[in-house]
Amino acid sequence: MTCLHHRAALFAGAALLVPAAAQASEEAQPERRYLPTDIIVTGESASDYDTQDGSSATKTPTPLIDVPQGVSYITEDQLEDQSIRQLNEALRYVPGISMETGEGHRDEVFIRGQESTADFYIDGLRDDAQYYRSLYNIERVEVLKGANALIFGRGAGGGAINRVAKRAELGSQATSGEASVDSFGAFALLADMNQPLSDSVALRINGTYEEFDSHRDFYEGRFIGVSPTLTAQLGPQTTLIASYTYDDDRRVTDRGIPSVDGAGPLRGYDDTFFGDPAFNEAEAQVHIGRIRLEHDFGGGLSANGTIHYADYDKVYANILPSGVDTAAQTVFLGGYRDYTDRENWIGQGNLVWQAGNDTVESTLLLGFEASRQDTRNGRDTVSFTRAAVPGGLDPNETPLADTIFVPPYTLDTGARLRNSELETLSFYLQEQLQIGDHIELVGGLRWDRFDLETLDVVGGVTGDRVDEKVSPRFGVIVKPNRDLSIYVSYAESFLPQAGDQFLVLSPTSAQFEPEKFTNYELGMKWAPLAKVLVTAAIFRLDRSKTPFTDSLGNTTLTGESRVEGFEIGAVGEISDFWKANIGYTYLDGELRSASSFGPAGQRLQQTPRHQIAAWNRFDVTQALGFGFGVIHQSDQYASFSNTVELPSYWRVDAAAFYTVSDRLSLQLNIENLFDETYYPSAHGNNNIQPAEPFSARIGVRFAL
Template sequence: MRPLRLTAALASAAVCAISAPVAAMEGEAGADAPGDYLPSDILVVGQRDGYATDDGSSGTKTPTPLIDVPQTIAVITENQLDDQGITQLGDALRYVPGVSLDTGEGHRDQVFIRGQASTADFYLDGLRDDAEYYRPLYNIARVEVLKGANALIFGRGGGGGVINRVSKVADFTQPALAFDANVDSFGAFSLGADLNQPLSASMAARLNATYEEFDNARDFYEGRFIGVSPTVTVNLGERTHVSAFYTYDDDRRVTDRGVPSLNGAPLTGFDRTFFGDAAFNESESVAHIARLRFDHEFTDGLVVNFTGQFADHDKFYANVVPASATATTATLNGYTSGTDRQNRILQGNLVWQAAFGAIESTFLAGFEIGGQETDADRYNIAFANNAASVTVPLARVLSIPAARQTTIQRGSSSQLDTISGYIQEQLDFGPVQLVAGLRYDEFDLDTVNLVSGFAAGRTDRKWSPRVGLVVKPQESLSLYAGYATSFLPQSGDQFSVLDATTASLAPEKFENLEAGVKWSVNPSLFATAAVFRLDRSNTRAVDPANPGLTVLTGESRVEGFEASLVGRLRPEWQVSLGYTYLDGEIRSATTSAPAGRRLQQLPRHQASAWTRYDLSDRFGLGLGAVYQGKQFASVSNAVTLPDWVRVDAAAFLDLSERFALQLNVENLFDRDYYSSAHGDNNIQPGEPFSVRLGLKVKL
C-alpha cells in the first residue's frame, strides 16, 4: 500500500498547486433534457470546447453533473480524439489508465477494465453493443469508460466497468460541411466527411462517412473499412423530439495474431514477421445498426424517453496462429469461425425532478426488453498431409504450407431473451446527496449444440442494488462513497452455447466498493481521485472432494487507486493526465488457476499524459506519453510482457479559416514494446516510429 499512499499524496499536491493560478473559463454544456445523454450541444466543425466535460448522465440516466456521480468515469472528448489522430476505439483506450487491451484474436475489441476481461461490455448511446468487432469512431462524439460494477444502469456483465460511445447528432443552428484526409508513413490512409444540414425549423440531418485503408509495420498486414452513418432529428413541437440513427460498418482486414513467446517473454527479433498465412488469414465484419429514439417532456421536471434498436452483425474470420516457439522454430495451428447475430432492444425511461421543501429529488424508473439470436460455428484447419499443426523454421518470412478448412469443431444456435426493470432515487439535501437504486433482470437463454445435438436452457433472475453517498463541502468539490453489484451468467459474455455444467450453475457475482473525491477546479478543469475494491465470486472451480464435479467457490479481488486531471490549465493549454495502481489476485482456486496467482494483463502501474499548447491562434503543439507496467500475458503467469513507455507528438497549423494541417507522430523515440496479448502465444508488438499527415477542410 506504500506506492498507493505516495501516489495519492503526489496527486493531491499537484492538483492543489495547479488550481491557484488557473482562471475560470467556460465549460462544456451538459445534456439538454433529463435522461438525454445524446449531447445536442456538439457542433459539426470548429468547436474547441476542450478535453473536459461536466455531463455525467450516462452514469445515472438522469441529468446529473459528473461531479455528483458516485463512481469513476473517464471521458475522452471528440476534441482529444481529433488532436491525437485516433479513429479506432482500441487506440483511444490506451490513454485510459485502468484499461488494458487484449489483442482480441486480431478481429475484435477486447479489454480488461480493473482486471476483468470482456468482449461484450460495449454500449452505444447507453444501449448494449456486444457483438465481436472493431468499433470505429468516425461518427462518435465522445467515449466514456464507467468503471466498477454497473448492473443498475447497464444490466448483466460490466463487472469491471463498461465502455459507452456517444453518437454525433444533428445540429439545428447552422449548416456545415467538413472533409478530412490523412496518410501515414506505412501507406495507410483515410478519407472522411461530416455534413450537417438544418432542413427546416423543426428538422435537421447529419451524415458522417469514412473510407480507410489499413497498413502498419507488420508484414502482409492490410485491410479496408467503409462506414456510413446518417442521423435525423425532428422536433414535434417544443416538448417532443424524435431522433433516427443508422450505421453501416464494413470492415475487412488481415487477421494478425502477433508473435509467440519464448522462455517466459515475447519472442524478440521477429516483430515484423507475420505468423500466419497471408492468403488464409482474413477477417470480414459487416454491421447494420438502426436506432429510433423518442423524447417527450410533460412538464419542466417530468420527461420520458423510449429507444428501440436493431443490430445485425455478420462476421467471419480465418487464421493460422502461433502456438509456441523455440530458438529456431515456430509451431502454428488455427481455425475458422463465423457468427451471425441479431440484437433487438427496447428501452424506456421516466425521469421526474421535483423539490420537497429544501430537498430536491430526481427519480428514475425504466425498463429494457431485449432479444438476441446467434448462430455461430468454428471449423478446424489442416496443413499438408492433414496435419492440424505445422512447425517451421524461424525467418523474416515464414515458409508455411497452405492451410485449408476441414471438419467442424463446434456449432451452436442460441436465443436470448431479457426483461429488466429498474428504479433509482437521487436525493439532494444540499451538502449531502444520496443515490440508491435497484434493478431486476430476467435472463432466459436457450441453446442447441449443432455438433452433438445437446439442447439446454437456463433462466436467471437477479436483483442488482446500487447505493452512493456524495458530500459537497462546496459546490465545486464532492467526496463520495459507493457500492454496486453486477452479475454474469456462467455461459460467458457472448452466450453462444450451454453445456451440462453451465446450464445449471448460478451466475458469477461482482461487488464494487469505491470512495473518492471529484473537484471542478474551474468549469474547464476537472480532477478526480478514488480508491476501490472489486470482488468477483461464484467463479467455477473443481470440487476438491470430487474432481469430476464443478463448484462455485472461485474468487478474485482487485484493489486500486486512480487519479486524473483533465481540462484547461490556461486558455491555450489543455491536458489529460491519469494514473492507476492495480493489485489483484486469485483468492480461491478456479478451474484455470490456483489461489495466489496474479490476474492476467493487470499492470501494477499505468499512467498517461497528453497535452496541447496553442502558441498562437493558428499554431499549436501536442505531446503525450503512455506508461504500462509489466504484466502477465495470461493467468498461467508463465509469460511476462515487459513494461514500456511510448511518447507521441503532434503539431497543428490552421492555414486559414477553412484549411488546417495536422501532423501526428506515434512512438517518437522508436521504442520496442509489446502492447497487448491474447494468451501466452499471441502477443502484439507495438507500432514503431510512424508519422501521419492530415488535412482538414471546412466549407
C-alpha cells in the same frame, strides 16, 4: 533506409510549420473541448444542465461531479488532436484499461482487471458483438468504471465503455472533412455534413473510408462507414432522433508473435507474420438502427424511449502461432475459420421525475429494457496434411524465418456449430436525493430476467437456463461546496456462466447461477477551475462465484478474485493555451482462491500495477500548437499462468497543429517518437502483439 527517409521528410514538414506560423494572420484556433459540455452545474439549480443529453452514468440529467463512481471521457476534440480513428486506439489513453489483442479481429479490454468482449455500448444501448469499432460518427467515448448493472444490466463487472453518437443539430448548417496519410501508407478520409431541412428537421451524415497498413508483414485492410442521423422537433416538447450506421471492415487477421521458453515475447520477429496472408482475413458487416423519442411533460416530468436493431455478420480465418521449439528453431502453428451471425433487438424506456424545493430535491428514475438476441456461430478447423518425418518436423511445425513457410493444410468444415436465443427483461428504479446544499444520496435496484437457450448442433446437446437477479447501487455524496464532491459507493453486477457471448451452455454451466461482481469505492471530484475537473478514487472490486473443479471432477462456485486500486486524473482547459487529459491508475489484482482461471495467489492476467496516460495540447500562438503524450504500463502477465511476462514500457507521442484559417488547418501526429520496442497486449501466452515503431501521420482538416 525507406523508414529514415519517411522520418526525415515528416520532421521537415513539421519544421516548415514554425516559420509559416510567424507569417500567419491572427486568426483564432477553434475552441477545443477536453470535457463534455455542461458536466458541472455552475448555476443555482439543475435547470442549467441540458436535459436532452443526460448522464450515461445515471440515465438522468446529472452533472459528472455528482456521479458516485469513476468516469473517464475522451471527447471528439481530443480524438481529433490525437488523430485517433478506432476505439481500441483511443482506450490506450485511459488508465485502468489494458488492451487484449482480441485475436486480431475484435475489440477486447480489461477494465479494472476484468476481461470483456461485450461491455460496449452506443448511447447506452448494448453493442456486444465481436468486431472493431470505428469512431468516425462518435462525439465522445465514456468509460464508466466499477460494477454497472443498475444502468447497463448483465456484465459490466469492471466497467462499461459507452460511445455517444453524433446527432443532427437543428438550425445549424455545417460541412467539414479530413484527409490524412501516415508513414506506412495507411490513409483515411472523413466527412461530416449537417443540413437543416426545415426549422424543425435536420439531417446529418458522417462517412469515412480508411485503408490500413503497418510495420507488420502482409498486414492490410480497409474500412467503409456511413451514418446518417435525423433530428425532428415534433412539437414544443417532443423530439425524435433516428439514426442508421453501416460499417464494413475487412483486414488481415494478425495474431502476433509467440513467446519463447515460456518467459517472454519471441525477439527479433516483430515484423514477421505467423500466418497465411491468403487465408488470414477478417470481415465484418454491421448494420445498426435506432429510433429515440424524447418528451417533456412539464412539471419536472420527462420520458424517453428507444428501439434499437443491430445485425452483425462476421467471419474471420487465421493460421496462428501456438509455440516455439528454441532448440530446433521452429514454430508450431494452428488454425481455424470462425463465423457469427447475430441479430439484436432492444427496447428501452425511461421516466424521469424531478421535484423538490430549496431543502430537498428529488430525481426519480423508472425504467425498463427488453431484448432479444439470436446468434449463430460455427467453426471450421485447419488440419495440416504434411506427413511427419521421423526425427524431423511435425505436420504443423515450420522453421523460424523472417517469412514463415506455412505447411500444407486442409479445412475441416463443421467442427462446431452453435445456435443461441437470449431473451431479457429488466426493470430498474433509482432515486437521487439532494438534501440541502451539501448532501446527496443515490440508490437504486435493477431486476433482470435472463432466459438463454442454446443448441450444440454437432454434439446434439441443448441447454437452457433462466436467471433472475436483483442488482443494487448505493452512494452518498458530500459537497462542501458546489465545485467539490466526496463520495462513497457500493454497486453489484453479474455475469451468467455462459460468459460474455452466450454461445453455448454446457451441462456444467447450466447448473450454476451467475458470477458476482461487487465494487466498493471512495472518491472525490473537484473543479478547481471552470473548465477543469480533478478526480480521485480508491476502490476494491471482488469477483465471486467463479467455477472451480477439484481433483475428483466436482465443480463448485468457490472461485474468488480481488482487485484493489487507486486512480487520479485531471482533464480540461488548465489555461488559455493548455488543454490536458492526465491520469494514473494503480491496480493490485490476484486470485484469492483456486478457480477455472488458476490457483490461488496468481496475479490477474494483463493487469499492470502501474498505468500512466497523459495527453497535452499547447497553443503557442493563435495559429500554432503542439501536442505531447505519454503512455506507461508496468510489466504484466500474458495469461493466468503467470509464466509469460510482457515487459513494462513507456511510449511518447507528439503532434503539431497549424491553423491556416478558420476553415483550414494542418496537423502532424507522431506515435512512438523514440521508436521504443514494446508489447502492449496479448491473447494468451503465444499470441503477443508487437507495437508499432516510430510512425507519423499528416492530415488536413477543412470546414465549409
